[in-house]
Amino acid sequence: MDHATDLPVLRGTGLTKSYGATRALDGVDLAVRAGESLAVTGPSGSGKSTLLHCLAGVERPDAGEVLLQEERIDQLREPKRSEVRRRRFGFVFQFGQLLPELPAVENVALPLMLDGASRGTAETRARAWFAPLGLQGKEASRPGELSGGQAQRVALARALVAGADVVFADEPTGALDRATGQDVIRMLTEVASRQRAALVVVTHDDAVARWCDRTVQVQDGRLLSAARPAGGAR
Numbered sequence: 001m002d003h004a005t006d007l008p009v010l011r012g013t014g015l016t017k018s019y020g021a022t023r024a025l026d027g028v029d030l031a032v033r034a035g036e037s038l039a040v041t042g043p044s045g046s047g048k049s050t051l052l053h054c055l056a057g058v059e060r061p062d063a064g065e066v067l068l069q070e071e072r073i074d075q076l077r078e079p080k081r082s083e084v085r086r087r088r089f090g091f092v093f094q095f096g097q098l099l100p101e102l103p104a105v106e107n108v109a110l111p112l113m114l115d116g117a118s119r120g121t122a123e124t125r126a127r128a129w130f131a132p133l134g135l136q137g138k139e140a141s142r143p144g145e146l147s148g149g150q151a152q153r154v155a156l157a158r159a160l161v162a163g164a165d166v167v168f169a170d171e172p173t174g175a176l177d178r179a180t181g182q183d184v185i186r187m188l189t190e191v192a193s194r195q196r197a198a199l200v201v202v203t204h205d206d207a208v209a210r211w212c213d214r215t216v217q218v219q220d221g222r223l224l225s226a227a228r229p230a231g232g233a234r
């Protein structure tokens, strides 16, 4: 195996974060490799979103380090940190994160245009995502005209179109019925693994976690276990 792909692409050590008197994260160590999918489960309020935000440079941890390909990113200031988020990371949220006034294809093209691609190039690359995700014919639809599952597939195309090293998904199936959620997590894990992106998925749903290579559980801001090995649903 290629040595470079054996190293974690993203690594958090000793991650600690408080909001006032609430210790949301309490010394978490976590690493993901390129092409690996990691599910983060745990009860509501246990610190899952805080962990994801610290790893993704959305929030700065109070203590600990975040390394992206062995380079620290937690100490970067804005706008450097937002540049890392934009260039290296992709995000899928529970709902509502597509721009409602833009057609689906422009939502997907946006990260490429923010990175300097021309509109034509960006839209051509964006368009190529639609048929493989079962979205043919939906290119011109506005998010409000899409079903929840279709909107999440557009969101996952947007997260991956620019070649992210790590994709973060916070309850990506939380607003979907079970069957639709299974379609979305299947496509998300497949596409991320094919692109060799690492995937970090926060979920309440064990059926979603089973699509991932590995699961960690968070409780009271700490990791309970790194229990289940590769295998599961695939």
Ligand code: ADP
Pocket (backbone or CB within 6 Å): 019, 022, 023, 024, 042, 043, 044, 045, 046, 047, 048, 049, 050, 051
């Ligand atoms: P989860 O995603 O597992 O539901 P969170 O990471 O959102 O948990 O929250 C962990 C703890 O931190 C909770 O007690 C929550 O109320 C608190 N918390 C999270 N974000 C904030 C914030 N911005 N301000 C204050 N408290 C917060």
Ligand code: MG
Pocket (backbone or CB within 6 Å): 048, 049, 050
């Ligand atoms: Mg959360």
